[in-house]
Amino acid sequence: MYQISRTALSMLSHLRPCCVRTLWKHLSTSGPPWRLLFFGSDQFALESLKLLTSSRNSNDGIVASLEVVAVSGNVPVRRFAEQNRLLVRSWPPDNLDGQFDVGVVVSFGYLLKEKTINKFPYGILNVHPSLLPRWRGPAPIFHTIMHGDKLTGVTIMQIRPHRFDVGPILNQELHPVPENCTAEELGDTLAVKGAHLLIDTLRTLDEKLVNKRDQSQTGATFAPKITSQMSWVVWEDQTCEQIHRLHRAIGSRIPLTTTWKGNTIKLLECVGRCNISLSDLRRKPVPGSVSFLKESDILAVCCKNGWVGFRAVLLKKRLTAADFYNGYLHQTLQKETPNDTDECLFVSRKQEAGRSRGSSTHSSMI
Secondary structure (H helix, E strand, O other), X not given: OOOOOHHHHHHHHOOOHHHHHXXXXXXXXXXXXEEEEEEEOOHHHHHHHHHHHHHHHHOOOOEEEEEEEEOOOOOHHHHHHHHOOOEEEEOOOOOOOOOOOEEEEEXXXXXXXXXXXXXXXXXXEEEEOOOOOOOEOOOHHHHHHHOOOOEEEEEEEEOOOOOOOOOOEEEEEEEEOOOXXXXXXXXXXXXXXXXXXHHHHHHOHHHHHHOOEOOOOOOOOEOOOOOXXXXXXXXXXXXXXXXXXXXXXXOOOOOEEEEEOOEEEEEEEEEEEEOOOOOOOOOOOOOOEEEEEOOOOEXXXXXXXXXXXXXXXXXXEEEEHHHHHHHHHHHHHHHOOOOOOOOOEEEOHHHHHHHHOOOOOOOOOO
């Protein structure tokens, strides 16, 4: 590695940032091994950090040194860095002048300021789990699943100040979305794929920088953060497919939610569309109607275009579909009269709001 005197570093500090980056490239090596500073937090970021650490330890000529910036708390990146004796810097980092060639940001969640970006002669790379410009933002994997995308991938881009995920693309790799996969499963796959694409990019970074391309505004979409509000099912508006995708996207973190007899219920283990035959064909089911399928132990709920099934619910405690039927629904059915309304109906917030305004009531059926 090269050595630069303190006097030279002092001279660099008085130059404009754009001049520093140009001059630094001439003073530094024109390629790997790189001195890296890694910014990351969660499990997705951990895969890239693991591969960078292995590269440093193997002396394969890509990573010369590696330090980490991590937020406080017991996050995966900080735990791994401390266990592997990597120097961990607190956020925001200081004293970066002349210490690193390249920065790497993976699932970090904080916007880096322009003055920080300018400390890195080769810029700061970001591993993003989508085919940018599609799904810019903090939750690209969840929105990939929720919107039924058939194709996704990973992108290596150079970050720019002021906005997330808008920088030029250096490298990109496609990945077909497996049918019925969850966000967690897809995230695990893309984390590994992204880590290897990062190493490939660092191996030929000079070439990648020369051939980088700006993102097109055509096809740009935003992937906002997942919130608990997204978990509420709207039975009259959402199809079986949409409900199943929503479950696969957020179900493990935020279970799908509905209301029954004034109680909030969490819907667990969605199995997708169910084909059922109704014993009473004179009564047309309305969205939210519930049917228990004894043969398969599934609770089926009527939605916009059919019936969607769940194997369990959470009502005070976790209950299988059979337990919920035997303990709650069966008793309600025994008491049901032709004039009963909503006794066996899962109700969305939209329906509740309609009833509170004096809208028509719904009949229910099993």
